[in-house]
Amino acid sequence: MTTNSPSEKRLEELREQAWKEGVVPGKGVDVAGGPIPRKPGYYGQPVVRPPVWTWEIPIYFFMGGIAGMSAVIASGAIIFHHIDLARAAMWVASIAGAILSPVLLIMDLGRPHLFLNMLRVFKHRSAMSMGAWILSAFGACAVPGLIALELHAHQIFPGTLDQLLRVAAGIFTFGSAIFGTLLATYTGVLIGATAIPAWFLHRTLLPIHFGTAGLGSAAALLELLGHRIAALNFLGFYAAAVESALLIWLSVDKHGVADRAIHEHGSGWLIRIGEVLNGPLALILRFFGLVPFAAISFLIGALVSRFGWIAVGKVSGSDPESVFAAERYHDVSS
Amino acid sequence: MFGRLDDLRARGAERVQQLQQSGYNDAQLYDPTETSVRGIHAFFLILGEPEAYGLPPKPQVPTIYLKSAWTSAFATAIASIIATLLAFAFFS
Numbered sequence: 001m002t003t004n005s006p007s008e009k010r011l012e013e014l015r016e017q018a019w020k021e022g023v024v025p026g027k028g029v030d031v032a033g034g035p036i037p038r039k040p041g042y043y044g045q046p047v048v049r050p051p052v053w054t055w056e057i058p059i060y061f062f063m064g065g066i067a068g069m070s071a072v073i074a075s076g077a078i079i080f081h082h083i084d085l086a087r088a089a090m091w092v093a094s095i096a097g098a099i100l101s102p103v104l105l106i107m108d109l110g111r112p113h114l115f116l117n118m119l120r121v122f123k124h125r126s127a128m129s130m131g132a133w134i135l136s137a138f139g140a141c142a143v144p145g146l147i148a149l150e151l152h153a154h155q156i157f158p159g160t161l162d163q164l165l166r167v168a169a170g171i172f173t174f175g176s177a178i179f180g181t182l183l184a185t186y187t188g189v190l191i192g193a194t195a196i197p198a199w200f201l202h203r204t205l206l207p208i209h210f211g212t213a214g215l216g217s218a219a220a221l222l223e224l225l226g227h228r229i230a231a232l233n234f235l236g237f238y239a240a241a242v243e244s245a246l247l248i249w250l251s252v253d254k255h256g257v258a259d260r261a262i263h264e265h266g267s268g269w270l271i272r273i274g275e276v277l278n279g280p281l282a283l284i285l286r287f288f289g290l291v292p293f294a295a296i297s298f299l300i301g302a303l304v305s306r307f308g309w310i311a312v313g314k315v316s317g318s319d320p321e322s323v324f325a326a327e328r329y330h331d332v333s334s
Numbered sequence: 335m336f337g338r339l340d341d342l343r344a345r346g347a348e349r350v351q352q353l354q355q356s357g358y359n360d361a362q363l364y365d366p367t368e369t370s371v372r373g374i375h376a377f378f379l380i381l382g383e384p385e386a387y388g389l390p391p392k393p394q395v396p397t398i399y400l401k402s403a404w405t406s407a408f409a410t411a412i413a414s415i416i417a418t419l420l421a422f423a424f425f426s
Contacts, residue, residue, distance in 0.1 A: 023357040042388030072418050080422040125397050181411030188410075192403040194396045203403040211410035215417070230425035238417045324385050327392040 041320030048195040050317030051310065053108065058306035060104040061187045064135070065214025065302065066221060067097025068180030071142055073218055073235070075177040078149075078170060085227050086173070087153055090146040092221060093176060097183065098139035105135070127190040134186055138179040145172030184214035191313060197326035198259045198316035199309070205246060205253070206309070212242045213278060213302040220295035228291065236286050236294060243301075244279035247272070258326035261319060267311035274305025346379055353379075370395045 018024050041047060074089035106112050118132035148169035152162060188210040192203030199206070216239025219232045250271070254263055262268040278301025285294035316322050336342060346363050353361035364384045365377035371393045384391045 021357070025357060025359055041385055045388050047388055047390055069414060072414055076418040076422040079419070080426055082422070082426065125400065127400070127403075177415070181414055182407070184414070185407035185410045189400065189403040189407050192406075193399040195394070200396065200399050203399050204406045207403060207407035208410045211407065211414055215414045231421040234421040234425045235417060238421070320385075320388065323390060327390060327394070 041324065044320060046318045047320045047323040048317050050314045051191075051194075051196065053310055055307075056104045056108040058303070058310045060101055060108070061210060061306045062217070062303045063096045063100045063104065064187060065184040065210055066217045067093045067095075067101060067142070068138065068183035068185075069211075069215040069218035070096070070222070071138070071145075071173065071176035071180035072215070073222065073232070074145075074173050076231070078173055080231075082229070082231075083149075083153055085222065085229065085232075087146075087149055088222055088225055088227060089218070090142065090149055090173060090176075092218065092225075093138075093142045093180065094146045097135070097176075097180070098143050101135055101183075102139065105132075127186055127193055131183075131186050131190055134179055134182045138176055138183050141172045141176035141179060145169055145176050148172060181211065185211035191309065194313075195323070196313045196317045197255075197319075197322040198261045198312045201255050201259050201326060201329055202250070202253070202262075205249060208242070209246050209305070212239050212246070213305065215239050216243065216278060216282070216298050217302045220298045223291055223295045224299075233286065233291060236291070236298065237283070240279060240283040240286060240294070240298060243275060244283055247275040247279045250275065255329055256325060258322050258329060259316065260322060261312045261316035265312070265315050267308060267315050270308030270311055271305050272308075274301045274303070274308050277301025277304065343377070346377060349379060353381075364389055366391075366393050369393060370398045 014024055070089045070093040074086045074093060077083070077086035077089060102115060106115050109115060109118075115132070118129065119136060121129055122133060123129040145168075148165045151157065152165045152169050155162065157165065185207040188205075188207030189203070191199045192206045194200055216236060219235040219239065223232050223236070250262070262271060278298040282294045282298040282301065285291075285297055337345075343363075343365070346365075350361050350363055358381055360382045362380060363377055364380050364387075365373065367373045369392045374393070378387075378389070380387055380389075
């Protein structure tokens, strides 16, 4: 054995020091390829619990976004007398928001009555509790709104009853639009106000991204359903422009080790691919008048980036070094 | 029962001093009371950094992030309504 290798020397020093003083405060020897790999934290164990959500939740985020923002488009369509568009938008809102979304949440929870259990409390400090109430209120507005709108459109009842239905359709549609904007954006709060570093460091970006992706998706879906009007095209431009800005923001607003799951890990690519599809690419396609392609690109991008954010959360939550590093960025004011 | 919390904290601090005097310079009490969690109902006397034990050095309650996240959500909600109204007002 060579006695002049650095690790052997250090071992000798440690032995001498221990013999003289009875205590060794300094560091030991780091053996390259040793039996115990040096990992950050406690043997690389996660410090916070990573999310356990499966595919139901990102699809629910996507559906909730479409449903909520469809109700907003329906309200705009009613105000400006596009009754056919309003009917289509309320169908989308009701199917995606009052049927598919609760079904996806129940699939995630396991049993139907667990969803009712969510409604046993009203906890304003919990985004999940608020979300259960927002979704319920949305469904309670969207479905009657759709029924009233359809009865009015088909002139089923005569005279005053029809006038009453018209008023009811308006009230329920506006109600579903208010809850709809919250339905599309609360999901960003839901994952933003957590202990997962990659999520809470982007808690301002997430509701903007989810809400705007919902608006763009709703407009894109209605366009694909045959409602090719200039107003929806404008909303498509607006959503794609905001998403492009968010892509730039996300690329600039880096936090080093703390959110490295987004910038260094493979799952971050899901977010970036999604953002390119519903940001710059949708914008360019729309600019050249290729509206159906822009709509499809936006919808796929919105869906992919939802999956990306959940995947990134799992990686980030399992990474103890990120959790430790993120504690340097707990500026509450921003 | 281990005793009153104040007494336990005082005893812990005393023990830390005792250890530091005997050469364990990295002895410290892990008791995060300064951050938003305001204590974790347990405190530990540790040697070295809390990270080595899987303990976050400055844990925060995630509900402190609610305000900025909801602000962003409401701003997005209002912006979406305005954008929709503008779209129908000027492009139909």
